[in-house]
Amino acid sequence: MLSRIENNQLVDLVVEEVKRVLFRTSSGISTSGYSPIPLGVSNRHIHLTQATFHKLFGPDAEFEEMRPLYQPGEFASNHTVSVVGPKLRNIPSIRILGPLRNYDQVEVSMTDAIFLGINPPVANSGTLDEAAPLTLIGPKGSVYLEKCAIIASRHVHMTNSDAANYGLKDGDFCKVRIGGNKGTTYENVLVRTNDSWKLQIHLDTDDANAANIINETHVEFVGKM
Amino acid sequence: MLSRIENNQLVDLVVEEVKRVLFRTSSGISTSGYSPIPLGVSNRHIHLTQATFHKLFGPDAEFEEMRPLYQPGEFASNHTVSVVGPKLRNIPSIRILGPLRNYDQVEVSMTDAIFLGINPPVANSGTLDEAAPLTLIGPKGSVYLEKCAIIASRHVHMTNSDAANYGLKDGDFCKVRIGGNKGTTYENVLVRTNDSWKLQIHLDTDDANAANIINETHVEFVGKM
Numbered sequence: 083m084l085s086r087i088e089n090n091q092l093v094d095l096v097v098e099e100v101k102r103v104l105f106r107t108s109s110g111i112s113t114s115g116y117s118p119i120p121l122g123v124s125n126r127h128i129h130l131t132q133a134t135f136h137k138l139f140g141p142d143a144e145f146e147e148m149r150p151l152y153q154p155g156e157f158a159s160n161h162t163v164s165v166v167g168p169k170l171r172n173i174p175s176i177r178i179l180g181p182l183r184n185y186d187q188v189e190v191s192m193t194d195a196i197f198l199g200i201n202p203p204v205a206n207s208g209t210l211d212e213a214a215p216l217t218l219i220g221p222k223g224s225v226y227l228e229k230c231a232i233i234a235s236r237h238v239h240m241t242n243s244d245a246a247n248y249g250l251k252d253g254d255f256c257k258v259r260i261g262g263n264k265g266t267t268y269e270n271v272l273v274r275t276n277d278s279w280k281l282q283i284h285l286d287t288d289d290a291n292a293a294n295i296i297n298e299t300h301v302e303f304v305g306k307m
Numbered sequence: 308m309l310s311r312i313e314n315n316q317l318v319d320l321v322v323e324e325v326k327r328v329l330f331r332t333s334s335g336i337s338t339s340g341y342s343p344i345p346l347g348v349s350n351r352h353i354h355l356t357q358a359t360f361h362k363l364f365g366p367d368a369e370f371e372e373m374r375p376l377y378q379p380g381e382f383a384s385n386h387t388v389s390v391v392g393p394k395l396r397n398i399p400s401i402r403i404l405g406p407l408r409n410y411d412q413v414e415v416s417m418t419d420a421i422f423l424g425i426n427p428p429v430a431n432s433g434t435l436d437e438a439a440p441l442t443l444i445g446p447k448g449s450v451y452l453e454k455c456a457i458i459a460s461r462h463v464h465m466t467n468s469d470a471a472n473y474g475l476k477d478g479d480f481c482k483v484r485i486g487g488n489k490g491t492t493y494e495n496v497l498v499r500t501n502d503s504w505k506l507q508i509h510l511d512t513d514d515a516n517a518a519n520i521i522n523e524t525h526v527e528f529v530g531k532m
Contacts, residue, residue: 191516192516192517192519193418193512193513193516196516201521204488204489204519233489233519235488236489261494263429263460263495264429264458264461264493264494264495264514265493265494265495266491266492266493266494266514266517267491267492267494268489268490268491268517269486269489269490269491269492270488270489270490286517287418288418288513288516288517289489289491289517291416291417291418291421291513291517292417292491292493292511292513292514292516292517294417294429294458
């Protein structure tokens with residue numbers, strides 16, 4: 083016989099399962115039955131600390147927003163820097179995203195990494211133990227950052243409620259797919275949850291270009307890994 | 308009752324099926340049970356006619372082999388050209404592959420296409436009806452080729468016997484996979500058979516970089532599409 087608490091848990095489980103089934107059948111687009119996930123293609127970009135920002139742009143520079151990004155609070159700034167690696171070739175005008183953070187990080191594609199001559203790890207944002215070195219050049223100075231460059235892990239931003247709808251939770255990995263003449267399935271997409279986030283998957287430009295993405299705005303959810 | 312011809316056909320079918328089963332079980336690497344396929348990553352490259360070669364390198368130039376490629380008879384030549392698209396930016400030193408052909412073709416990745424400012428189709432080699440325009444510049448001249456640039460379709464070179472081992476035939480499409488922290492599955496890989504070819508799949512640099520390929524020399528065969 084079930085106790086009251088067990089009854090409540092059972093009700094919760096049934097409600098969750100019903101929501102999940104309703105959610106799965108509400109979309110006719112994905113072969114897995116789940117709703118497609120909005121896609122954001124991340125071009126190379128930079129996060130800086132306030133100290134590094136001032137080294138590159140001068141002590142009196144103000145960090146200015148150019149336009150908001152899709153995730154609440156995130157924005158593209160008015161500022162770009164040039165980046166040089168050990169091959170001494172530069173990628174000019176990599177945009178700094180805001181707000182400023184407590185670490186310096188340059189997120190590049192593998193194509194960029196080969197061009198620059200670095201071998202960055204595939205890593206989650208903020209995990210810089212194995213990150214590769216680059217020199218950043220701004221209008222008022224330059225810095226050599228010994229551990230700054232990563233290839234960002236594929237990841238998806240979700241609320242906890244979205245995650246439950248996909249049968250996922252924070253820290254899980256999932257698989258997604260883009261169709262077309264270069265149809266591609268992407269594994270090891272890290273699930274990150276925060277109830278202020280909008281549902282969006284981030285793939286880098288190599289991932290997007292491999293699938294010849296032109297007008298796709300969504301990916302198909304294949305399943306949990 | 309079976310006629311003699313039907314008996315022979317039956318023997319052939321049984322032999323083929325036994326070979327197929329033996330082949331499938333001889334490899335412990337691929338999750339599909341099939342042997343992995345050797346991988347060749349195709350960087351941007353050019354095929355030219357003799358006439359275009361002479362326009363770019365002069366009427367007396369000789370087309371010289373630098374080193375053989377993996378497929379018998381194919382080679383990297385000693386010659387490179389610079390390529391410019393409508394954004395007026397150039398990619399210097401794209402290598403011409405030999406032998407010379409009866410059409411001019413520039414095979415680029417989508418990353419290259421975005422850099423150059425063109426929108427080439429994903430197409431099979433030699434299918435240039437929808438190809439994009441580029442200017443090619445050599446040491447003795449330049450040419451504007453109105454239909455030359457494509458993103459080469461994913462394809463795999465096989466003998467007919469290899470194809471049979473994978474349960475495939477010329478013109479089929481298959482799916483392959485590369486594992487790792489950016490594990491990726493590639494669809495719509497065109498099967499091309501010729502009994503002089505060595506077994507090899509060709510993916511472009513965007514495909515390879517999406518999967519963060521560093522030391523992989525083979526892909527896993529997932530199955531026929």
